[in-house]
Amino acid sequence: MKIDRRSFLSLGIGAAAGTALTPLPWKLMDDVSIWSQNWPWTPVPEDGEVTYAHSTCSLCPGGCGISVRKVKDRAVKIEGMAGHPVNKGGICMLGLAGLQLLYGPTRVSAPLKRIGKRGEGKWQKISWREAIAEVVNHLSQLREKGEAHTVAGIMDRNRGTVPQLFERLLTAYGSPNFFRMPSVQDTHELVLHLMHGVQALAGYDVENADLIVSFGSGIIDGWGSPVRMFRANSGWKASGVKVIQVEPCLSNTAAKADIWVPINPGTEAALALGIAHVIIRENRASEFVAQYGFGFLDWTDENGKSINGFKTLVMAEYSPEKVAEITGVDANRIIELAQAVMKAKRPLALGGRGQGWTPGSTRELMAIHALNALVGNINQPGGVWAIPEPDYIRWPDPEMDQVAANGIQKGRLDGAGGQNNPYSRYLLNRLAQAVTDAKPYPVNALFVAEANPCYSLPDVKAVQAAFDKIPFVVSFSSYMDETAMNADLILPNHVFLERYEDIPAPAVMHQPIIGLARPVVSPQRNTRHLGDVVIEIAKGLGGSVASAFPWTDYMACMKEALGGKWERMAEDGFWINKGYTPPEWEKAFDTPSKKFEFSATALLNVSDAYPNAVYQPVTLEGDKSFFPLVMIFYDSMRLSSGYVGSPPFLIKTVPDTVIKGADGFVEINPETARKQSLAEGDAAVLQTPKAKIRVRVHLNDGIRPGVLAMARGLGHTAYDEYLKNKGVNVNALKGVIEDPISGLDAAWGIRAKLVKA
Numbered sequence: 001m002k003i004d005r006r007s008f009l010s011l012g013i014g015a016a017a018g019t020a021l022t023p024l025p026w027k028l029m030d031d032v033s034i035w036s037q038n039w040p041w042t043p044v045p046e047d048g049e050v051t052y053a054h055s056t057c058s059l060c061p062g063g064c065g066i067s068v069r070k071v072k073d074r075a076v077k078i079e080g081m082a083g084h085p086v087n088k089g090g091i092c093m094l095g096l097a098g099l100q101l102l103y104g105p106t107r108v109s110a111p112l113k114r115i116g117k118r119g120e121g122k123w124q125k126i127s128w129r130e131a132i133a134e135v136v137n138h139l140s141q142l143r144e145k146g147e148a149h150t151v152a153g154i155m156d157r158n159r160g161t162v163p164q165l166f167e168r169l170l171t172a173y174g175s176p177n178f179f180r181m182p183s184v185q186d187t188h189e190l191v192l193h194l195m196h197g198v199q200a201l202a203g204y205d206v207e208n209a210d211l212i213v214s215f216g217s218g219i220i221d222g223w224g225s226p227v228r229m230f231r232a233n234s235g236w237k238a239s240g241v242k243v244i245q246v247e248p249c250l251s252n253t254a255a256k257a258d259i260w261v262p263i264n265p266g267t268e269a270a271l272a273l274g275i276a277h278v279i280i281r282e283n284r285a286s287e288f289v290a291q292y293g294f295g296f297l298d299w300t301d302e303n304g305k306s307i308n309g310f311k312t313l314v315m316a317e318y319s320p321e322k323v324a325e326i327t328g329v330d331a332n333r334i335i336e337l338a339q340a341v342m343k344a345k346r347p348l349a350l351g352g353r354g355q356g357w358t359p360g361s362t363r364e365l366m367a368i369h370a371l372n373a374l375v376g377n378i379n380q381p382g383g384v385w386a387i388p389e390p391d392y393i394r395w396p397d398p399e400m401d402q403v404a405a406n407g408i409q410k411g412r413l414d415g416a417g418g419q420n421n422p423y424s425r426y427l428l429n430r431l432a433q434a435v436t437d438a439k440p441y442p443v444n445a446l447f448v449a450e451a452n453p454c455y456s457l458p459d460v461k462a463v464q465a466a467f468d469k470i471p472f473v474v475s476f477s478s479y480m481d482e483t484a485m486n487a488d489l490i491l492p493n494h495v496f497l498e499r500y501e502d503i504p505a506p507a508v509m510h511q512p513i514i515g516l517a518r519p520v521v522s523p524q525r526n527t528r529h530l531g532d533v534v535i536e537i538a539k540g541l542g543g544s545v546a547s548a549f550p551w552t553d554y555m556a557c558m559k560e561a562l563g564g565k566w567e568r569m570a571e572d573g574f575w576i577n578k579g580y581t582p583p584e585w586e587k588a589f590d591t592p593s594k595k596f597e598f599s600a601t602a603l604l605n606v607s608d609a610y611p612n613a614v615y616q617p618v619t620l621e622g623d624k625s626f627f628p629l630v631m632i633f634y635d636s637m638r639l640s641s642g643y644v645g646s647p648p649f650l651i652k653t654v655p656d657t658v659i660k661g662a663d664g665f666v667e668i669n670p671e672t673a674r675k676q677s678l679a680e681g682d683a684a685v686l687q688t689p690k691a692k693i694r695v696r697v698h699l700n701d702g703i704r705p706g707v708l709a710m711a712r713g714l715g716h717t718a719y720d721e722y723l724k725n726k727g728v729n730v731n732a733l734k735g736v737i738e739d740p741i742s743g744l745d746a747a748w749g750i751r752a753k754l755v756k757a
């Protein structure tokens with residue numbers, strides 16, 4: 001059978017209708033097929049044997065198993081892997097379109113050296129030998145000058161052998177500056193550390209909950225593992241589990257929930273505490289609270305100071321009437337929500353806005369977690385589980401020579417783990433300022449892999465300006481993204497369908513799982529595995545740096561790390577600790593009190609010392625009199641907001657009310673629009689304290705008056721003709737507001753002004 005271009009797309013999309021779990025109108029699918037015939041790079045496989053290859057998708061933190069249909073050595077379709085513990089045969093639109101990221105025109109086809117100005121796009125192809133030699137030379141020179149600490153590295157994640165190798169290179173070299181791209185996982189981990197006393201990942205047993213109360217989490221807009229959440233959502237519908245979505249705008253998730261609770265943006269913590277108030281008032285707190293909770297009642301610290309417990313605080317400050325004033329949610333509705341929680345056997349509260357690309361407020365997630373504890377749904381079926389961090393990578397610490405030891409002693413650029421933010425591991429939101437001010441010291445070289453900070457970080461113009469000040473920027477991107485465009489060297493990694501890699505800990509899964517990504521096709525371009533390149537750079541640097549990398553290549557390193565798990569993973573495509581159950585409550589908490597801490601005593605070590613979960617409003621940037629509106633941002637399954645840009649297929653599925661041609665749309669309540677003399681489709685000028693841009697207006701009843709909303713994932717200035725210069729990058733509109741506890745970005749929006757153009 002010969003498969004032409006149209007059939008190729010139709011096959012993928014048509015077959016996906018049953019499994020993609022994001023319904024697409026059939027007409028749209030047909031449009032996509034017709035439109036795609038103009039793509040010269042779409043593969044046209046010859047007749048040949050059809051085979052399937054299993055792998056793990058790493059395009060988002062979901063960690064789904066995939067099964068790739070091949071004709072000879074051409075991949076022609078990606079499906080979800082049947083029986084995989086995360087996605088059970090399902091696949092999302094991004095995963096489905098993954099072939100376009102393999103064969104598409106946005107790939108970097110060979111190592112490139114910049115020959116024009118930064119960002120100009122003028123490159124010279126060089127050999128891998130030359131590219132690695134250039135990196136080694138730069139690093140050697142900095143080391144000789146005693147400036148090893150002025151090198152930094154950014155990856156989108158810190159778990160698994162590849163990120164660990166990347167971090168190990170920096171450590172052995174003498175730099176403490178490894179960064180992970182920020183996300184809500186940072187805050188989940190911090191909350192577990194503060195309230196459970198453990199270093200763990202938050203897992204949610206959504207499948208066994210009998211009520212879901214989501215505080216802005218885009219359950220079917222890409223939160224956690226999107227495919228798993230779609231499947232869970234179908235299960236809830238079938239078994240009558242109710243979903244309550246608390247959110248300022250009628251997102252896709254809110255539209256499909258049983259109850260949508262429109263709320264003043266940024267006040268979710270107050271609502272969680274208001275629900276807690278009613279539960280406590282009705283004497284319906286779980287037995288867990290008395291037996292395994294600390295700080296629910298008033299307590300006395302070691303200096304004899306009396307501290308209000310959670311109960312005193314909640315009863316005094318968060319009555320339904322008071323919470324109604326803060327949140328805009330009617331007091332009776334708050335009581336109804338609390339009654340629904342009390343009626344359920346396993347109610348589960350979820351936190352983290354949208355897909356979870358922003359860390360958010362520590363206290364907000366503490367309040368939501370306290371609600372789960374109040375009903376005893378911690379480490380229980382249908383509850384929140386603290387999943388231990390994967391610990392299969394047990395390399396000995398690298399031996400450091402004097403240069404490395406001196407470099408590490410200089411301390412991190414961002415202050416993470418220091419006096420002010422003792423429990424944070426990475427504060428990438430501070431990098432731009434540190435670079436600009438050259439404080440605590442300058443950054444002389446930056447390495448970026450599987451991340452796109454020049455697009456994805458808030459206040460992106462400041463980030464790009466900071467990058468311009470760094471003398472040597474190396475990107476390992478497989479794609480010509482914004483960060484690669486601003487680099488001096490690009491050493492392109494294989495894409496996810498061309499390489500081996502362990503992918504541990506799928507987002508918010510409540511079971512320990514390690515996925516295995518495997519090459520399903522041979523490399524399509526002159527690229528190399530990042531793990532191999534890191535090892536080669538280390539060996540090139542010689543001395544103790546080389547000694548820290550005893551492996552011949554990445555495969556040897558990965559297999560050694562996986563040890564006994566390797567054979568099972570090679571056979572099944574993943575490893576799962578099937579029998580895992582969380583420790584019983586008696587043994588689950590390693591806080592100073594050895595209990596679940598409603599009052600997190602560890603917070604007494606932080607300058608903002610109040611230990612309880614409270615509603616602490618994040619004051620948005622901008623003067624209210626000049627910027628009368630509030631701008632928020634939302635995620636869509638049709639747009640990728642992660643390290644990889646949306647493939648053409650996704651862009652084609654975005655509605656005309658979000659993007660039309662190059663125009664990006666801002667959504668506004670009709671009543672607010674009327675006051676601004678704006679009508680549907682009008683051209684307008686949108687201004688925030690960070691930027692002033694032209695947009696078009698889309699009226700949307702499903703958004704609170706006074707609020708504006710825009711989609712994440714658009715406004716790229718790099719990639720290919722299908723993605724570049726379409727719409728607005730919302731990260732250009734917003735800045736950073738540091739959370740007082742974590743130092744992470746807690747901004748959920750920004751003040752804005754919208755006038756007719």
Ligand code: SF4
Nearest residue numbers: 057060062064092095
């Ligand atoms: S949800 Fe994420 S991991 Fe799963 S198929 Fe989609 S992009 Fe890949």
